[in-house]
Amino acid sequence: MRPLFFHSVILISLFIISCNTNNSIVGSNQDTVISNLIFTVDTTYLNSSGGMLVASGTVKNRSNNMVESPWYVEAQFYTDRSLRTKLGGNYTQIGAPLSRDQSTFWTINFSSSNVDVRNYPNFAVSDLRGIYK
Numbered sequence: 001m002r003p004l005f006f007h008s009v010i011l012i013s014l015f016i017i018s019c020n021t022n023n024s025i026v027g028s029n030q031d032t033v034i035s036n037l038i039f040t041v042d043t044t045y046l047n048s049s050g051g052m053l054v055a056s057g058t059v060k061n062r063s064n065n066m067v068e069s070p071w072y073v074e075a076q077f078y079t080d081r082s083l084r085t086k087l088g089g090n091y092t093q094i095g096a097p098l099s100r101d102q103s104t105f106w107t108i109n110f111s112s113s114n115v116d117v118r119n120y121p122n123f124a125v126s127d128l129r130g131i132y133k
Helices: 002-019
Strands: 032-034 037-047 052-061 071-078 086-094 103-110 124-132
Touching (some): 037 124, 052 071
Antiparallel strands (some): 037 052, 052 103, 071 086, 071 124
């Protein structure tokens, strides 16, 4: 009986490890990443009344290629600047096309039914990327 239990634990552990995905991506791995975008986070704040974290900033196209509309900016939200504990992620649609060296503003909100985000007023935002869906 003991060897069967041991083998079951190993098989379940391998299954869980094999299901692990790249957690730095909010959306699907099938999304097309837009290269040569430079992100700046200007503002982060806790909207206590709305129960959401808010981040905003700018994104600049450093590519020779036009960024066609619509496209999306996505980000991961973390409990603090250590970036060790991830709360989750979200994205926002951008309706403005960008030529080389053009910039636009973005704002992303994050809320969760699993975590009370009001407990994390010193949250951080990272893993920003631009994508086509």
